[in-house]
Amino acid sequence: MAGLATLHPSSKAAARGWSDLTIRNIFIIPTIMFLIIFNVFPLIYSLGYSFTDFRASVNEPVNFIGLANYRELLNDPRIWNNFWVTAKYVMVSVFGQMVIGFGLALLLNRKIPAKGLITTLLMLPMMMSAAVVGLFWRLLYDPSWGPLNYVLGLGNLAWLSDANLALYAVAITDIWMWAPFVMLLSLAGLSAVPQHLYEAAAIDRAGSWYTFFHITLPLVSPLLLIALIFRTMEAFKTFDIAYILSTQPTTELVSIKLYKFAFQEWQTGKSCALAYIVLIMVLAITNIYVKYLNKAKER
């Protein structure tokens, strides 16, 4: 029991005769039960459904159909189109967030007046509800009375009605909302870079690009990779902003397709199968990132 603190003989728990193990269980078991009931059980249950033709909206017998749902989904070019749309969205959105978030962090890492206030203001978007952000940007994008076109002098540019533009409009909104998250993690990383390294580089007359690529970036990269992992996972699952902003087929992310299968068409079995395909993809992408993260930490 070396790792665990033992009870003080005069404590109430000790007086009741509770051991360290009992107290540990009192804290852990409710959480584990909660996770089992609300996470693990539905996960396993839905895996079972994914092999059936179950439809929640009808009182019909459920039939085991093996891998038919998976086969049907993976052979459907429209589902692959949903994945392609999602991939494009993830790339644009996460790239934008990383560049803008890290750029903002570099600016805020300097000595500037009202730095605390500016940082707080910049973090406001990510504190808002996604539904509110979606509705707010829908107004901003409106070609007739939205201020965005007016300010940028874009005339009547139909951001959300134009099939080619709509996905980028959704990605811009997501970048606006989540770049501050990357900024926050980057700031934490930047503030942890030892100053003496910069001083040594200055003595060696290293240029600012050299300092950035050989000191700043390598030392901040583990935190940047963590931001990348979180944002990729979140962007892959994006539903709310895209659902509120546009119903264009070109913005139908895989999560929206999943929602339609599950709650509009009530193809419950098929939607469970799609959810598992998405889960496997997210896990695979995350694993690749984690591998890079471990390498970055080792350096």
Next chain:
Amino acid sequence: MLRRTFLSLTLGTAMALSGAFHAAAQAEELTIFWAEWDPANYLQELANLYTAETGVTITVQTTPWPDFQTKAFAEFNAKGEAFDMVVGDSQWVGAGSTGGHYVDLTDFYAKHKVLDSMAPATVKAYAEYPGNSGKYWSIPTEGDAAGWAYRKDWFEDPMEMEAFKAKYGYDLAVPKDYKQLRDIAEFFYRPDEKKYGIAIYTDNSYDAMLMGIEGAIFSYGGELGDYSTYKVDGILNTPKNAEAVEMYKQLYGFTPPNWGKTFFQEDNQAITENLAAMSLNFFAFFPALANKASNPNADVTGYFANPAGPDGKQHAALGGQGISIVSYSKKQEESMKFLEWFIKDETQKKWAELGGYTCNKAVLESEAFRKATPYNEAFYQTMFMVKDFWAVPEYAELLTQMNNQIYPYIISGEGGSAQAVLDTIAKEWTETFKKYGRGG
């Protein structure tokens, strides 16, 4: 011992009484679920009259239209008791009945002679499933269909009339057919003046844009398929239906800018904000156009029924809902009593006066109803020529498949041709029916 017995008896009586009071209190409250729109407010007003008569409190609970179907079916699937009755969409009858969510009202229909009092087309669309089975699951409540509003002042302007006649060779008036509708839309399409020809539905969620497409298809003499055999190929993808879809695409070309995702709000705005000469909408949204407070052009707004197709056939897409008793409700008896009251001629008359679109034959045909508002005459004409979408339990899949093909074609010309688009939909619908074992 005596004291203990007395105490037990007192407690038992108190518990029994409280249980009885609780049950009585429960029975005196009914909840009706509907979408968030004006007719739901009218229904609440009507229900207040029932409360005054019987003491039974009725709450009309609402949710925005985009969530209506999802919320209702989520509650049904959970076998929840949150709603005693639901004013469900016409397409829901199949899913509601076969899913066991709706109470069978066939005996109620026979006992109260509902077929004698309601317009036949509405009973068929809102209540009967399967088609021609004689089994009924709801009471027609809010009759609705797609109709048109137009700017009378633009149409009656002598200069416009003269210019129109010179260009098209006939008088500018309410369009008799789709060709005239297109001509008028083209005539008033003047982007330089910020005036546009027509406002149509283009929202690809649920059945919004498809209501407009269906109206064209039905008037062109087409059908969406054979509702009894589930045959689609050769019925949906006919050259006539392709012409109808092509016509809708042409009409889209005369809409205001950024008209790629529009539904009832935008179509009413097209009239209130002087954007378009004509606007497609459900009749349920016309009260807002007839009201000067919400439409500064109310006095110069006219209404007409969906025009005919090239062969003179005239039909319209059906909207509207029927009220059903939810099978998981514990207050089915009390709900039946409310429906009994609701179908009475005098209640239906009151329903129409409040703004509800009654489906009661006697009220619909009365002069008083037809002259009550500027749009009631067009509504009356429309309700005798309505046709509806599939009411099968998998209707939502069919809607998605049709939206996926039609929307990109109308908005950006993707999919090749109207014929190719309809061929794809016919193929997908046939596969869907096959998947659910329909049509042999």
